[in-house]
Amino acid sequence: MGKLRAAIVGTGFMGAVHARSATVAGAQVVAVVGSSPEKGRRAAAAFGVGEGCDSLEDALRQGVDVVHVCTPNATHERFATAAIKAGVAVVCEKPLATDKATAERLADLAAQAGVVTSVPFVYRYYAAVREARARIGAPGHRPPWLIHGSYLQDWLADPAATNWRVDPVAGGATRAFGDIGVHWCDLAEFVTGQRITRVLASFARAVAKRPASGTGELQPVETEDGAVVMFETDAGALGSVVVSQATAGRKNALSFSFDGPAATYAFCQETPESLWIGGRDGNRILLRDPDRSGSPVGRAATLPAGHPQGYYECFADFVAETYAAIRGEDVAGLPTFADGLRAADVTDSVVTSAKTGSWVEIPSR
Amino acid sequence: MGKLRAAIVGTGFMGAVHARSATVAGAQVVAVVGSSPEKGRRAAAAFGVGEGCDSLEDALRQGVDVVHVCTPNATHERFATAAIKAGVAVVCEKPLATDKATAERLADLAAQAGVVTSVPFVYRYYAAVREARARIGAPGHRPPWLIHGSYLQDWLADPAATNWRVDPVAGGATRAFGDIGVHWCDLAEFVTGQRITRVLASFARAVAKRPASGTGELQPVETEDGAVVMFETDAGALGSVVVSQATAGRKNALSFSFDGPAATYAFCQETPESLWIGGRDGNRILLRDPDRSGSPVGRAATLPAGHPQGYYECFADFVAETYAAIRGEDVAGLPTFADGLRAADVTDSVVTSAKTGSWVEIPSR
C-alpha cells in the first residue's frame, strides 16, 4: 500500500496541526479546502502541502483516503457526512457537533458505513497515559476508587480577553467544560476503564462582562469560565474534576490522580514525560522510555528517553494510529466517533446538572 | 510577667506534641493529667516535663494559666468546661466535640467567661499560608473565584488497617472529612477571607470491610475513606475539595489552589517552605524568608530562609500565639472555640448533604 492521500478541510491553526501530523505520519496531503478557493490555496502554501481546492467535493474527486475536518464546530456535520458517504475515513475535530442529536447522527452514519473515524482526544497518546492505562488494566489490579483532577488554563483570565466561544450561540451552552472538561473525562474513562454514570455540576464565572467581539462594548458573559463536576462511575468510584479558563498562571494544566489502596497514578500534561505512581512504601517516577521492557511505544513517537516528545508527537501518534486503522491494522484505544458521541452525552448531562443543581444520569449506549 | 504555667490533659501522641510546643513557646508545664494517676506520672516522665497529677482539679489547684486538652474527643467537653469555669485559658484539640450542640455549648461558655481559647488548626501558622492570606487580603486584590484542592493520606489505604476512628460510635458519623476535611475548609476560609455558604458532599469507601479492633474479624466499614465536597462562598466563588485516607503514596498532602484572573495561590503542606503564585505572564515561587521585607514572621518560628521549619515549628507558633493572647497581646488569626464551632457547623452540613445527595446550607452565626 502506498502513501495514504489526505485532504484537510479548514485553514486555521488546527488545520496546520493536522497537516503537519499527516505529513509526519506518512500521508501525502493532496488538498486543502478553505471557505473560499483562495483561502484554500493560501493555506496549502502556508502549510507547505498539497493544493488548494474549491470544495470538499473537488478534493474527493481527486481521490483521497482520509479527510481531516478542522472547521468551526457547526460545520463538522456537513463535511464529515460528505466524506463518510463517499466511503472515506474521517478525522473530525472535537466536539463532533454542537448538540447531542447531531453527534448521534454522525456516529450512527459512521457505524453503518463502516469507515474509520477518529476524534482527536490526543492526550490518550502520551506514553505516560498509556502506561497508567496498561497498569490499571493488568489482571488483578484493583480499580481506583477515587478519581480526581483538574484542567486549568488562563487564556481567558484577563477580563479584557474574549473569543467567539464566549458566546453561547457560536460556542454552545458550555465553554470551559465543553472545550476542555471533556478531554479530562475522556482521559479518566480511557485510563481507568471505568464509565462515568452520573454527574453533579456547578458552573462559575471569573469575569461578569467581557468586550463583545465586534464593538468592544462590555456584555454579560453567559458561558462558564469554570466548572466543578462531581461524579460516580460504574465501578463504584467517586470522582471530581475542576475546570477553568481563568486561573492565572496555568496554561494547559490537565492533571489527574487515580487513587487506589495499593497504587495511585498521577500525571500532568504540562510535564508529560513522567508518570508518578504512589505506593504505601514509596513512590515511583517513570520516565517515558522506549527501551524499558513493557514500556508503551507510540507508532510515530519513539524518541529516546530524556528527549521530551511534546504535544506534536502526541498528536502525530494519534494520526498515525488512525492511518494504521485505515490500512486495516489492529489499533487499541483509538478515539472514534463513538467516543465523540460519548463526550456529547457527558456534556449534555453536565449542562443539565449545572442548570438544575442536582444529579443527572449519563445514558449508557 | 513570668512564665505561663500549663497543664496537659492527655498522655498520648498529641499530649507529647502539646508538651513540647508549650515548652518551646516558653511555658512551664507543671502538670500532666492521665486517665489514672500512674499514667499521668509516666507521661510526665516521658515528656520530660512537670509532675503527674491525679486529676484536672488537682492540677488546677496548683495554679495554672492554661490547660491543653488532648484527650479522646468525647471527653473534650468535660475538661474544657472545668478549665473555663476555673477562669483558665484552654487549648482544646479538634474536633471541639463529637456533635454540634456540644461545640455550641463550649463556644458559648468560653465567650461568656471571656477566657482565651484555641483549637489547633495549626496549618494557619505556616509562613506560606500567612503570605497567601496577606496578599489576598491586601486592598484592591480581587477575591479568588475558584477555590479548590485536596487533602490526601494513605494511613488507611491498607485494607488490613483499622483504627478506633473507623467506628462511627467512637469516631462520629464522618471520618475522613471530620478528621482532615475540616482542616482544609478552615484553611480555605482563613486564607481567602470568604465563608462557605453551602455544600454538596458525596462519601466513598476504598475498603468495604476492615478487621474489628478487638477480634480482627472483618466487619463492614460504615465511615467514609474519602469525600468530595463541592461548595459555594459568600463572595460568589465556586469550590471543591477532595479528601482521602486511602490514596497510596500520599502521606499528608493538604494542597490548595485559590484561583483568580490576576493571581493564583497554590500550596502543599508536604513542602510548606514555598508558596506558588501564578500570574498570566509568569509564576513566582516565594520561599519562606524572615529577611524579606513584608514577609510574615512567626512569633516562635523564625529560622533563616532555606532552613525548613516543619510541622513542629508551625505547631509551636500556634501555641506561642495562644500564649500571647493569654498575656493580653494582640494576635491575628488565632483559631478559637468559635472556629471550632464553625468546623462543627461545616461538618454537620457535609454529613447531611452526603446522606441526602443535595445542597445543604451552612448556618451563619
Added chain:
Amino acid sequence: MGKLRAAIVGTGFMGAVHARSATVAGAQVVAVVGSSPEKGRRAAAAFGVGEGCDSLEDALRQGVDVVHVCTPNATHERFATAAIKAGVAVVCEKPLATDKATAERLADLAAQAGVVTSVPFVYRYYAAVREARARIGAPGHRPPWLIHGSYLQDWLADPAATNWRVDPVAGGATRAFGDIGVHWCDLAEFVTGQRITRVLASFARAVAKRPASGTGELQPVETEDGAVVMFETDAGALGSVVVSQATAGRKNALSFSFDGPAATYAFCQETPESLWIGGRDGNRILLRDPDRSGSPVGRAATLPAGHPQGYYECFADFVAETYAAIRGEDVAGLPTFADGLRAADVTDSVVTSAKTGSWVEIPSR
C-alpha cells in the same frame, strides 16, 4: 523562492530526525544517500521522503540547496567537503570531525566558500534557553560569575552495555565529554556570552571492562564514562560541569545554573518548557509562552503555552533557522562550522588536561 531541495546523507536514526525536521521546516527532501544504493532506497522509503541515491554526487546532480550529513564521524569531512565545493549549504552532525585539524580545515573551507553551514547544537533552540540568553545579554545586566551544571545519562550505566563509541579508535579519545560535554559547553557560552579560556579536567570510569562488540569478550574500557571539568571564562567567571553516561536514572539530564548576585538562571533539558530565575526576594518560573510580550519565538516552534514542544520542535527550529540563513534572512545564534571548530578546540584542551592533570588554555581564534 520555492521550497528548498535537501539531500540527506546517512540512513540511521539521525538521518530520520533530519529528514523529518527538513520536511517540517518546509524543504523538499529529494534524495537519501546510503552506504549502498539499496540502503539509500530503503531509507528513503522508511523516512517517507525523496528517492534513494547511489552517491552524494548523484544527489548533487539532481540539484539540491542543502546537504545534511548524518553519517559516522570519520566520514563527515568527505561529504561536507564535496557539498561545499559544489557550493551547496551543509548541515553536518557533530562532532564536525574526530580531530581538531580536520575541523579546522572544514571551517576554513566553509568560510572561503561562503556557503551556509550549521552544526546541530540544537539545545540552543529551546525557548527557555533563548529567554535566558536574551535576559543575560540585556544592557546593564551583570555577567554571571559562577557557571555550573551537569549532563547526566545512563545508557552506559549497565556494565553489560557497550557501543562503538566505547572504543577510542572508532569514537575518539573522549567519549562522555566529546559526545555530550561539548553540548553543555556550547550552551554555556551561547547563553552567557562568555568564552571559556582554560580548563582543568578529570576523567573517570564507572565500569572497568565491557564486552567487545563482536566477541562479547570483556575488554578494558579506555574511554571515560564521566568527566569533571573546572573552567574559567574571559569575563572572570569560575565554572564547573559534571558529565556522565553511567548515572542510573538520568536519561538526558542536561542542567545548568548561571549564577549572579541579582539573578540566577537554571534550566533542565528534560523539562524544557520552563526557565527558573532566582532572585534574592523570590524566584520566578517562566513557562514558554509565545503570547508573552518579548518572549523568544521560534521560527518553526510556536505551540501555545502549556503544549510542550519537545526535542523534535527544538531540532526543527534549528533546521528552519539554517534554511532561513540559506534564503538570505538574518538569523541570530545559528551554530555554524565555526562553532563546530570551537567544540573541537574545547574538546582537545579537555583531553589534554585530563591526561596532564593541569590547567590547559583553549586557543582563541
Added chain:
Amino acid sequence: MGKLRAAIVGTGFMGAVHARSATVAGAQVVAVVGSSPEKGRRAAAAFGVGEGCDSLEDALRQGVDVVHVCTPNATHERFATAAIKAGVAVVCEKPLATDKATAERLADLAAQAGVVTSVPFVYRYYAAVREARARIGAPGHRPPWLIHGSYLQDWLADPAATNWRVDPVAGGATRAFGDIGVHWCDLAEFVTGQRITRVLASFARAVAKRPASGTGELQPVETEDGAVVMFETDAGALGSVVVSQATAGRKNALSFSFDGPAATYAFCQETPESLWIGGRDGNRILLRDPDRSGSPVGRAATLPAGHPQGYYECFADFVAETYAAIRGEDVAGLPTFADGLRAADVTDSVVTSAKTGSWVEIPSR
C-alpha cells in the same frame, strides 16, 4: 539516670538553637555563659532556660554533664579545653578551630580524656540522608563512582551585604568553603563511606568590594564568594562540589548526587523529607516515614510521614544522639572532634590548592 545537666556558652543565635535542642532532647539547661555576667543572664531569660553565669568555671562548679560551645570560632579552644579538662562532654560549634593545629590539639585532648565530643554536622541527621547511607552501605552495593553536588546560598549576593566572616583576619582564609563547603564534604564522606584523598580547588568572587563593617567604606574582598572543588576518593570515585554564597535565589541549597551504575541517590536540604533514588528502569521517591519497615528513625525526630520535620528536628536529633552517647548508649555516625579535625584537614588542603592551582593531598590519620 536523671536528666543531663547542660551549660550553654554563647548568647547568640546558635546559643538559642542549642538551648532549644538541649531542652527538646531532654536535658536541663542549668547555665548560660555570656561574655559578661549580664549578657549571660539576659540570654538565659531570652532562651527561657537556666541561669546566667559569670564564667564557664562558675557553670562547671554547679555540676554539668555537657557544655555546648557556641561562641566565635577563635574562642572554641579555650572553652572546649576547660570542659574536657573538667571531664565534661562537649558539643562544639564548627569549625572546631580557625587553624588545623588547634583542631588537632583539641581532637587529641578529647581522645586522651575519653569524654564524649561532638560537632554539629547536623545534616547527617536528616532521615533521607541516613536512608541513602544505609542503602549505599548495604552488603553488595557497589560504591558510587561519581560524587557531585553544590551548596548554594545568597545571603552575600547583595553587593552591599557584608559580615565579619568576609574579613580573613576574623573568619579565616576561606569563607564560602570553610563555612558551608565543609558541610557538603562531611555529608559526602558520611553517606558514601568513601574518603576524599586529594582536591583541586578554585576560588572566585562575585563582588570585588564590600563595605567595611565599621566605616561602610568600600574595601577589596579577600575571601571567596564561591568555590569549585574537584576531588578523588579512596574508592577511586571522581567528585565535584560547587559552593557559593552569592547565587541569587538559593537560600541554603545543599544538594548531592551520588551516582552509580545501578542506583543514584539525590537529595536537597531545602526539601529534606524526600530522597530520590534513580534506577535504569525508573526512579523512586522515598518520603521520610517512620512506619516504613527498615526506615531510619531518629531518636528525637519521629513525626509521622507527611509532617515535615525541618531543620530544628534534625538539630535536636543530633543533640539527642550526643546525649545518648554521654549516657553510654551505642550511637552510629555521631560527628565527633575527630570529624571536626577531618574538616580542618580538608579545608587546609582546599585553601592550599586554591592558592597553587594544583592537586593537593589530604592527610589520612
